[in-house]
Amino acid sequence: MTVRELIQELEGMDEAAEVRLAFQPSYPLQYRLGEAVQVEPGEGYEIYRDGEGELDGFYVAMRDDPDADEPAGPFHFAEEAEEWLAKQVEAEGGIKKTTVYLVEAGQVYDRPYLPGEVSRAIGWR
Numbered sequence: 001m002t003v004r005e006l007i008q009e010l011e012g013m014d015e016a017a018e019v020r021l022a023f024q025p026s027y028p029l030q031y032r033l034g035e036a037v038q039v040e041p042g043e044g045y046e047i048y049r050d051g052e053g054e055l056d057g058f059y060v061a062m063r064d065d066p067d068a069d070e071p072a073g074p075f076h077f078a079e080e081a082e083e084w085l086a087k088q089v090e091a092e093g094g095i096k097k098t099t100v101y102l103v104e105a106g107q108v109y110d111r112p113y114l115p116g117e118v119s120r121a122i123g124w125r
Contacts, residue, residue: 003100021104025124028114034105040098041089047081 001009021031072088075081119125 020108021102022114022118022122022124025119025122028119028124029112030108030114030118032105032108034103037101037103038098039101041086045085045088047078047085 019033021033023029023031072084073081075084114124116125
């Protein structure tokens with residue numbers, strides 16, 4: 001599902017209604033939703049042109065992590081650094097396109113089980 005599809009799915013619904021996640025059809029529970037986080041491919045890496053760094057006139061790619069290895073490069077062109085970064089993301093099994101994550105914010109404790117009428121509306125019963 002894309003963000004656009006989610007917006008279309010929610011269109012016309014009560015904007016003040018609480019949003020919950022129905023989970024596990026065979027043992028239906030309900031969870032609250034927290035924040036939405038957008039993650040870009042290669043996030044956690046930065047490509048910068050030295051002059052800001054140490055190799056004047058070259059591009060380097062560096063993991064945004066204090067325990068990271070040495071920067072990759074130098075690359076003569078930004079495109080070379082971007083290609084390296086794309087291969088690195090794929091090798092690490094990282095995300096390959098922009099992704100939005102809806103973060104689970106805890107189970108609904110006052111009524112943890114999904115109400116029967118909701119299970120029926122979803123088609124789980």
